[in-house]
Amino acid sequence: MVKELVGLNFKQEVIDADTTTVVDFWAPWCGPCRMLGPVIDELSQEIGDKANFFKINVDENNDIAQKYRISSIPCVIVFKGGQIVDTMVGFRPKQDMQNIISKHL
Amino acid sequence: MTQRYDIAIVGSGPAALEAAINAKIRNKNIIIFGNKDFSGKLIKAPKINNYLGFYDIKGTELKNHFEEHIKNMGIQITEERIDSIYAMGEYFALMANQKQYEAKTIILAVGMEYGKQLKGEEGFLGRGVGYCATCDAPLYKGKSVTIIGYNKEAEEEANYVSELAAELHYIPMYKGEYDLNDKIQVINDKPIEIKGDEKVKKVIMENDSIDTDGVFILKDSIPPGQLVPGLEMEDEHIKVNKNMVTNIKGCFAAGDCTGKPYQYMKAAGEGQVAALSAVEYLSEI
Numbered sequence: 281m282v283k284e285l286v287g288l289n290f291k292q293e294v295i296d297a298d299t300t301t302v303v304d305f306w307a308p309w310c311g312p313c314r315m316l317g318p319v320i321d322e323l324s325q326e327i328g329d330k331a332n333f334f335k336i337n338v339d340e341n342n343d344i345a346q347k348y349r350i351s352s353i354p355c356v357i358v359f360k361g362g363q364i365v366d367t368m369v370g371f372r373p374k375q376d377m378q379n380i381i382s383k384h385l
Numbered sequence: 386m387t388q389r390y391d392i393a394i395v396g397s398g399p400a401a402l403e404a405a406i407n408a409k410i411r412n413k414n415i416i417i418f419g420n421k422d423f424s425g426k427l428i429k430a431p432k433i434n435n436y437l438g439f440y441d442i443k444g445t446e447l448k449n450h451f452e453e454h455i456k457n458m459g460i461q462i463t464e465e466r467i468d469s470i471y472a473m474g475e476y477f478a479l480m481a482n483q484k485q486y487e488a489k490t491i492i493l494a495v496g497m498e499y500g501k502q503l504k505g506e507e508g509f510l511g512r513g514v515g516y517c518a519t520c521d522a523p524l525y526k527g528k529s530v531t532i533i534g535y536n537k538e539a540e541e542e543a544n545y546v547s548e549l550a551a552e553l554h555y556i557p558m559y560k561g562e563y564d565l566n567d568k569i570q571v572i573n574d575k576p577i578e579i580k581g582d583e584k585v586k587k588v589i590m591e592n593d594s595i596d597t598d599g600v601f602i603l604k605d606s607i608p609p610g611q612l613v614p615g616l617e618m619e620d621e622h623i624k625v626n627k628n629m630v631t632n633i634k635g636c637f638a639a640g641d642c643t644g645k646p647y648q649y650m651k652a653a654g655e656g657q658v659a660a661l662s663a664v665e666y667l668s669e670i
Contacts, residue, residue: 310520312614315471315478322474339523349584351599352511352521369511371614373472373633 282324285336290344293334295362300331300384305345305355307338312371313354319374320356323381330385358384390416392663393479393488395467395612398424399649400640401494402451403656404663405460411664416486418479419462423448424496427649436649447649470613472633475670489670490635490663493613493623494656497641498606503533505579506602513585516611518542518601527551528598531588533558533576539603540564546601554595556588609642619644629659635670637663 306313324333338345358366397419430444465481547553574590617632622644639655
C-alpha cells in the first residue's frame with residue numbers, strides 16, 4: 281500500500297526508517313504523475329513487504345520538496361538508512377522502477 | 386472504457402505504413418498516428434531511383450502510391466500528435482493533447498526530424514531542464530525561468546508560466562509576431578549551452594547569458610527518449626535488435642529513428658519486421 285506522507289511524519293517514516301523507503305513526489309496537476317501513480321501502487325503490492333512506499337504532494341509540502349531539490353515531477357526517491365540511494369526523475373516503465381528499487385532491498 | 390488497440394503505430398512515413406499494412410494483413414486491430422502528407426521528407430524528394438519497383442519517381446508520386454495502397458486496405462491515418470507514451474506494464478497509454486489512447490503494443494516510426502540538443506540539456510534534465518512547462522511550472526513559483534520556444538504553442542505555455550514565475554525570459558527560435566504578455570522578456574539571441582552546478586544556473590547564448598533557475602525547451606517534435614520515458618537510446622537513435630525490439634516490452638521501433646542509413650527501403654523493411662515482431666508478441670501475452 282502507498283501511504284500519503286505529510287510534512288510531520290516525513291522524518292519518522294522515511295529518515296528514521298530501518299527498511300528501504302520509496303517516496304513518490306507528485307502533484308495533482310501533473311499528468312505524468314497521474315500515470316505513475318498506478319505503477320507505484322502495483323509495485324507496492326508486489327514488493328511492499330520488503331520496502332515501504334509513500335507519496336508526498338509537493339504543493340502541500342513545499343519545504344520538503346525544496347529540501348530535496350525537486351525541480352521536476354514525478355520524482356521518485358529511494359531512501360535507505362536515511363540516505364538517498366537512488367533518484368528517478370520523470371515517468372519510468374514499471375520494469376525499470378522494479379529493477380532500480382530491487383537493487384536496494 | 387477506452388478501446389485498447391492491438392498495435393499503435395506512431396508516425397506515418399514508409400516504416401509506419403509498411404508496419405500498418407503488415408499488421409492489418411495479420412488481422413490486428415491497429416491505429417496509426419501521423420499526418421495526411423505521410424512524411425515531410427517524402428513529399429520533398431525530387432527524384433527516387435533506389436526504391437525497387439519504382440524507377441525515376443518523384444516523392445509526391447510515391448506518396449500517392451502509398452496512399453492508394455493503404456486506402457485499399459482500409460487503413461486511415463489518425464491526425465493527432467502523440468506527446469507522450471507511458472509503459473504501464475500490461476499496456477501503453479498514448480497521450481495526444483487532452484486525449485488518451487491505449488494499445489497493447491507500440492511501433493515507433495517517428496523519423497529523425499528533431500533538432501540537436503543543447504550542450505548541457507541532457508545533463509540537467511530534471512535538475513532545472515524540462516520539456517513540459519505547464520507540468521512543472523508550480524515548482525518555479527517566485528523563481529526565474531527561461532523558455533526556449535520553437536513554435537507558437539510555446540507562447541501559450543510561456544504566458545501561463547509567467548503568472549507563477551518571478552521573471553520569465555523567452556528565447557524564440559523562430560521568426561514572427563510573439564503573442565506574449567508584458568511581464569515576459571523576449572531575448573533575441575541563440576542559446577548555446579546550459580550551465581550550472583547541481584542545478585541549472587545559467588543559459589549561455591551567443592552574445593549574452595541569463596541567470597535562471599529553470600529552462601524549458603519546447604519543440605515541435607519530441608526526441609524518442611522523451612516521448613517514451615525509459616526508452617533506451619544509443620547516441621541519437623532508438624536501440625533495437627534485429628527483430629526491431631527495444632528495451633521496453635511490447636515496444637518496437639522502425640525506420641530512420643533506429644539508425645542509418647536513412648532510406649525508404651530500409652525503413653519499410655524495418656517496419657515490416659517490427660509489425661511481425663509485434664504480432665508474435667501479441668500471440669504470447
